[in-house]
Amino acid sequence: MIFLNQMLQGVFLGAYYALIACSLSFLFGVMRIINLAHGSLAVLAAFLLFVLADRFGLSPWLGLILVVPVMAALGWVLQILVLERSLKGGLLVPLLSTFGLAIMIDNLLFQGFGADTRSLAPAIGDLSFASWALNDDLAIGALDAIILLAAIIVLGGLQLFLARTRLGRTIRATAEEPEIVGLIGIDARAVYALATAIALALAAIAGAFLAFRATFNPYSGGMQLLFAFEAVVIGGFGSLWGTLIGGIALGVAQNLGAFINPQGFLIAGHGFFLVILIARLYLGPLAERVRFRRQRAPAA
Template identity: 65%
Template sequence: MTNQILQGILLGGYYALIACGLSFMFSVMRIINLAHGSLAVAAAYLIFVLSDRAHLPLWLCLVAAVIAMAICGWLLQRLILDRSARAGQLLPILSTFGLSMVLDNALFEQFGADTRSLADAIGDLSWDSWELGGGLFVGKLPVLIFVTAVVLLSVLQIILSRTALGRAIRATAEDPDTAGLVGIDARRVNALAAAIALATVTIAGMFLAMRATFEPYSGSQQLLFAFEATIIGGVGSLWGTLIGGIILGVAQTIGASLHPLGFLIAGHAMFLAILLVRLFVPNLASLPARLVKRGATA
């Protein structure tokens, strides 16, 4: 059981990594980005192409992909989300759903149904591990992913709490009209927030390609995991996303140890249980997010 919990915690780092962009966009723009998983897969393909065909170092592939996806995030907000938001709250969700369909089919048209992976590009890192004693082993790649998730969430938290951009983002999220009265350009701030969210999606896409195989239609499953981690941890809470990812990961690994089909079933069951608690016992359900917020403030 100890091994399952440990592996679940490390798996939760990946879920937090892929969920933080989704949580960030919702907390700032109140938009549920249904293209989130497809964008992560698109980023994975971009890094794969740069690495496999252009033969660039992996770190340079990541830098180039982050810049390209951040620009895409800016354009996505300015050209699609901002305009669709003027027609009500439903249209941006439908727009991102349509975007996910376009991305999935465009990737299928370009790359076919064959699965891809970056495992060859990282060599021994894809399978190597450390022995902790007592029969416990931790993979080097899962540890790297977990540490990256913590660092990324810390950077986002610092940006939001200690920079002028972060204050502008929080003000726009709270009340864009009032923020405009004090000289904050809400459209520009939202575009910057979308660029930041897509940069985090790119990092998640790279680790998706490292830890597993992916294909053009892998985005829906990644979106589901990101959504469940976000809801479990509390919508709009960055550190809550990490807690949600860990809870989801531990539930899945324990479920997998009990039954071959238990991996997904246990994760979905945990999500539904916490969702019901949030609906019927809101004070108890928001306790983890309140504790995280109190700790961050302290």
């Protein structure tokens, strides 16, 4: 039962991973950029919420109403000032520039807030410990349930937005053919700026939940980037629901590792990621070849 509870908590942890991963995956889908500052930007949003709660006594839920638009605006600026120029420079430049940006953000946060580890758990009151007991050993935390719900709403919303709305279709068309959409009057630059704004707004939401459910410090960004990336790769690039599955698989693997050995949490997570990666790299082509043979066999 303790084991089962541990796995259940892994599922909820995975929902958080899906939240932080979806914007990384979204931006990659639209612009073919892996934003190495992604985790640091989510942590920046967490610190913004922290300041609002700490200095102005603003509830973090209300704070989100302020921070999400601010991060979206920052995304717009980021696209105009950094990403657009990076994209012109070839494949390597976006990696170098966003990594430089990540180093800057992390250390500026350190300069502003020091090394202390923070959490917004106290600011959300009962929510951080309220839970429904299923039986003696199994319990679902209220916050966990909210995070899972948020992940489903965000991923589903993003999916619907991309599939059903005019703007979503514009974004997808631009992702496919950034030059050709210009012929039908779409400004690819504006679409990219909008996509980056959406990505950072989503990163802000993820940052908020990081702050609610756990602790963070100025250097937490790198690890959040890794978790997001692992969730995306495990779930399969380009599939939003895959990202949710990937996040949950990662969370469960980590908690399974922690169950086996206190130090096993991170090792199991990274190890699981590598196993999936290796399996995909080697079994993927193999499966392809088998399919290819099967298809050819009748013809031959």
